[in-house]
Each structure stands twice: as structure tokens, then as C-alpha cells.
Amino acid sequence: MKLWLKNTLLILTTILICLVPLLVLNNSAFEGADGLAEEAIIEVNPDYEVWFEPIIEPASGEIESLLFALQAAIGAGVIGYIIGNMVGRHKKEKDVE
Structure with missing residues (x-):
């Protein structure tokens, strides 16, 4: 399968995974896991x-929400750096052989 076709399918699948719950459950309240866990514990x-307060x-x-998004962006950057570094090392080792 061509790379561009594979990437396009992955992007469309990701968009569908994000949109389907919003369209199917359009009037639902999407709560965080923390609030639901607190309700279950009580x-x-x-x-x-x-035990602890924030x-x-x-x-x-x-x-x-901003702090959560910032945390996610930093984590994605770290993971992207690590994967990019690994790919670069692999390409460098492949070129040496």
C-alpha cells in the first residue's frame, strides 16, 4: 500500500473515532474520569x-483545560523527540552499513 494512502486512511480513521461519539451521543455530558470516580467512591x-488536596x-x-492541554503538548513533544531520535539513529546505522 502506498504511503500517502496509508496516511490518509489513518487520518480519516482518527477523525471518525473523534466525531462518531459526538454525533451519536450529541446531548450527552462528557465528564472527566475524576468526577465519575469521586461519585463512585462517595x-x-x-x-x-x-487524603490530599490540590x-x-x-x-x-x-x-x-489550558494546563491539561499544555501537559499533553509537552508529553507529545517528548514522545515525538524520542521517536524521531530513534528513527534518525536507525537511518544513520543503515547508511553506515
Whole structure:
């Protein structure tokens, strides 16, 4: 299979994976796992006491989303650097042979 066709199929598949839940469940509230876990814990044990409190509480939901996106971007950059470095080493070793 040609590289451009494979990449196009992967991109379309990724877009479908992102869009299908939004279209099928259009009026649903997409909550984070933290909130759902807290509800489940309180349901199982109403007397549960939290062990730790957040060090810094973001001023708003937008700032919290920004920090989450920044964390994801930094992680993606690190992973991209590592993979790029590995590919570069592999190409260099292949050229030497």
C-alpha cells in the first residue's frame, strides 16, 4: 500500500473515532474520569475522607483545560523527540552499513 494512502486512511480513521461519539451521543455530558470516580467512591463509602488536596486550584475551568492541554503538548513533544531520535539513529546505522 502506498504511503500517502496509508496516511490518509489513518487520518480519516482518527477523525471518525473523534466525531462518531459526538454525533451519536450529541446531548450527552462528557465528564472527566475524576468526577465519575469521586461519585463512585462517595456512593460506595459516604464517610470517605480525602487524603490530599490540590496544591494549586486553577481559577477557572478554562485555565484547568489550558494546563491539561499544555501537559499533553509537552508529553507529545517528548514522545515525538524520542521517536524521531530513534528513527534518525536507525537511518544513520543503515547508511553506515
